[in-house]
Amino acid sequence: MTDPPDITYLFEPRSVAVVGASHDESKVGYKVLENIVKGGFTGDVYPVNPKGGEILGLPVFERVEDLPEGVDIAFIIIPGKYVFEAVKSCAERKAKFLPIISSGFSEVGNIEEEHKMVEYAREHGMRILGPNIFGIYSAGVSLNGTFGPPHILKGNVAIVTQSGALGGSMIGKTAVENIGLSTMVSVGNKADIGEPDLLRYLMKSDTARVIFMYIEGVKEGEELITVLSEATRVKPVIVIKSGRSKRGAMAAASHTGSLAGQDEVFDAIMKQCGVLRAESLQEAFNWCKFLASAPLPKGNATVIVTNGGGLGVMATDACEKYDVSLYDDTEILREAFSDATPDFGSTKNPVDITGQATPQHYESALRAALDHESIDSIIALYCETAVFDLEAFVELMRQYHQKALQVGKPLLFSLLGGGRIEECIRSLKNEGVPVYADVYECVSCLGALYQYYHHSLAEEELPEEYDIDYSTINTVVEKATAENRYFLLSHEAQAIMEAARIPTPQSYIARTLDQAVAFAEKVGYPVVMKVVSRDIIHKSDAGGVALDLENKEELMDAYQAILYNSRQYNPHARIDGIEVAEMVEKGTETIVGARIDQAFGPVVMFGLGGIYVEVMKDVSFRAFPLNREEVLTMMKETRSYPLLLGVRGEEKKDIESVQDAIMKVGAVIHNCALITDIEVNPLVVYERGVKAVDVRILLKREKGGDINE
């Protein structure tokens, strides 16, 4: 295998070939060439078509074999069945990147051909974009290698889209919204190049200030997490993931996994990576536009200035919804805004400069807000009033937009009114002033900026090292797989917990009555006994469990009863012994789990025990890499988390030990390739310490397989 080419040449090619350039103006093969030529691509262009001749004034190569060696990009736009041949020819000419616009591969079930093609390409030092894409646009070299609209507005938003159709129409839509693009890449089937490769370039690109990705399905999930986490430290990344609803929900093996639904996991991971997740395209575009030019605030203090109380109240509601903090110091607010506010107005936040406000009052308020050190960002609202110098106000918005950029404070406007107002909004928007027709839309943008700001403040925590005895774990797991088991017996699961230094109830397996008595003495009465048998999964149903045994007599009776019941239940059951364990003290029950997610690799899970998870679906998730801080954030996301803080006179529970337990099950699943699911249910939490009472561990079904398949 040859080294893959430098990804830079996909975005900054010096030469491109169009394999399948067409003489017929109605064909995609013509359209792409036309866009490249008329878009003013700065490098060399080589059309390829067996008919030869000339297209758009360029001489046409009859065969790929005739191309100069080492073209950076060879677009492939020929019927699907000829594509592989063309890929081979490109390899001969040492082409670097092959955006395959042709379709007819995995999207219609033709997975094998696609796979072979990618393998061949990579063996020959080439990389494939697609297939089934609508092309690539790169502003730096003026390359419009798409069959979309011919004119693309240059700017600093980079878009990566999985849907080609959407990509094409997004180009038009962004132009209408006056959002300039630095890059637009359609990834289609993602047979080779995926989001991580592209993000790695885009996060370093100076021209891309914001990255927006439209995702339908995740490939290379672990890689994506790593790169997204890096990218969001450098610039905002906005994601739309469609298929939030039931569709595409993952079939999960473990009971709690099935609660997840794919979207909760995806959502948790995006949060963890600091990604801004938009719901609708309109929201995503609004955020792109605002974040591409807004200054990062220096703090949380937001002030609302309004000439209408009603709008102010709605903006306040929106601030709560989008997690924007309103500044609260009434002293300073009065000092700053009393000049702008008549007596019957209010200098409290929202600052109500009243319906009588003139542009001069707005100016006074905006000047004060920009000048005042304690104020970090400003939302200015205007309700159309009968007597108001709108032109002066427009000029003011223009000026203060510039001033706010200079002092580094986000300043947003929202105006409500008729045709003249609509006209103002349109023209100011076109100039790049953040002005909106709806307060919720306005505040949503500031909310996205603050979400990014807060993520940028969070310090990266170094991963902790836990003292885990992996050699014991591997021995236990290997023994089970050798026996063709895909689950661990409970004492094996317990051994794993012990190896991970997660406390479990003291417990021993007795093979005789005498042993049972001796173990009970060691553990201390009261004790619990359970049958140990791989053939009896539902122990209680089998009468194989006895609780709260208070003394030797009770224990002896129970021992006989369990054996008798188990044999009655299943005469062929192999009974490995009887487990004698301490009675677990009451505490707060939690569920802690870890499993291999098909898309994202290892994920951990937390919830309060029993009903909270089963009925109320109150669980939270995180993917790797993990740290204790992130685990705590995850725990706090559950609605029932306050139970751990102590309610109804109870003491606060040992939250740190839960964090440790989650980190540890995570580490085990991360490091032991054969384990696919760990569920501790319950992990009982005390004022000091935790106990893993019931542990279920599943293993990979077969080599290369997956329990979820």
Add this chain to the structure above:
Amino acid sequence: MTDPPDITYLFEPRSVAVVGASHDESKVGYKVLENIVKGGFTGDVYPVNPKGGEILGLPVFERVEDLPEGVDIAFIIIPGKYVFEAVKSCAERKAKFLPIISSGFSEVGNIEEEHKMVEYAREHGMRILGPNIFGIYSAGVSLNGTFGPPHILKGNVAIVTQSGALGGSMIGKTAVENIGLSTMVSVGNKADIGEPDLLRYLMKSDTARVIFMYIEGVKEGEELITVLSEATRVKPVIVIKSGRSKRGAMAAASHTGSLAGQDEVFDAIMKQCGVLRAESLQEAFNWCKFLASAPLPKGNATVIVTNGGGLGVMATDACEKYDVSLYDDTEILREAFSDATPDFGSTKNPVDITGQATPQHYESALRAALDHESIDSIIALYCETAVFDLEAFVELMRQYHQKALQVGKPLLFSLLGGGRIEECIRSLKNEGVPVYADVYECVSCLGALYQYYHHSLAEEELPEEYDIDYSTINTVVEKATAENRYFLLSHEAQAIMEAARIPTPQSYIARTLDQAVAFAEKVGYPVVMKVVSRDIIHKSDAGGVALDLENKEELMDAYQAILYNSRQYNPHARIDGIEVAEMVEKGTETIVGARIDQAFGPVVMFGLGGIYVEVMKDVSFRAFPLNREEVLTMMKETRSYPLLLGVRGEEKKDIESVQDAIMKVGAVIHNCALITDIEVNPLVVYERGVKAVDVRILLKREKGGDINE
């Protein structure tokens, strides 16, 4: 007191006076007159100004006293301090309605003047709109009695707004959105005329097809519930209530002086009344426009037709969000859409007619959807593609919009693309075709229509009669108030439960040890004992409680201990006896409550016991009038409701008895004016029956007062 005038004359006046009409064109008093005159009001107009003369060609009356008798409306636009005098003069001339545009009343704390003025007006057969309003517009008589924009688009949306400033700018905004108005009323301080009065007219008005209300604070809440419930059976009512958030509620309170109240309660009540609650103005306007012309669907089956898979998936997500059901019969879908769909497309819903679709394919799909009986509504999506006859498509949308209206199926479009697409959207919107630039916006409108449709299907249930012994209840309550108590003792509360036929644990008050023994025998061991004393509220702290007494000996010891402990705890405590009660069996704990809400009168409440309410705030509310069906819906709104259905092998609980208990505490609070709060916590629910274990009842603090004050 004279009879109030017929509200019709507020909306359809034959004559209006403008008290405070001004010669100065910059004044509100000029602006209102100008809007009335130039707006083409069909009746007589009488300007009043001490200077006399002529304004806008009309002779000016120098004094109110000179007006002809019985004008339907007299606008009052003079400084606040002169308003009351003008009101008196209007009374003399037997004016009917007084929209008081002037401010300076309760909104600045001048409550008394406002109150006196209203009282005076009503005594003299007049009604006041406002004060502190921006006027009234009524399309039927071409009355623009506002100081807002001069031109108002006539149509069939009625708007009632509490904020004047917002009202003015909404006129402009609706014009921009091409939303025609039938009426626009500013209610301001709502000193006299409020939403209920207006709704009562608007629900019967033929020209108002949709009613939109902007509310900041609720007055006359019980009345509002009654009228809203009636109105939503006739036409859609959309409400924005600002001050949803805590902070927003505070801002609203300082801005209008109105109590926002708890948003959860407001929200529950709006749902109960069948009101469509919008969040942002943009959403409200979208709904208004769509609902004013859309046909009501005949069923739930919605089909999405799209030329782009990505858009289709997003629309599917949006359908789940807005509760729009997608049609699922693949057989019928194939039959209907195979003509429109190429092989590599999909006839499953969303129907993907692919990027190669022409307007003819759309036509085939739309025709099939309109023809097919099983399909009730259609969402058609279009992603801009390179080769597509957009003009033909626009014509098609226009035609099918009309056809869909004829066959009575909602048909909505959402288009994504560049400038040409934007242009299409704008012009089709202006023609009234429901076409959107964002799928979420589009589906949100259909969701609102379906919410209205489902409400219109729900049959009204007749209120049930419960056999409640009110005379006992009144006796107990009167005794407590006679003792100046604002709470009931536990045996009193129990007596109320018994009078309401809500089962309680058997219990008796013993005054001697012998009595206690006898009662215990009657109740049956094990029993519970508690001290009964108005001076000991925290019984457990006082050592005044003994649980699980299994026999006579234990009971006798406990009796002495309780008396001793209580005397130690508070030597001066009056001890009324010792309660002997049955030990309550374990069941599912719920909380059932009823209280007098400041805004809406009696409301009932439900939640699962203990932590679910305390930590997870998992409660639901309803106001009166109540029925059992509505109560069940309320119970189902809690996330923990499934616990009553039986989880982890438990049997289903007696949900009907919980419904009964809620209906009964509701009836008690509704019918007993002195009771302000009832909380049954827990109401233990069994497989059969319930038991009200702990009941707290609060009474009105003093005549005319309120416990919350």
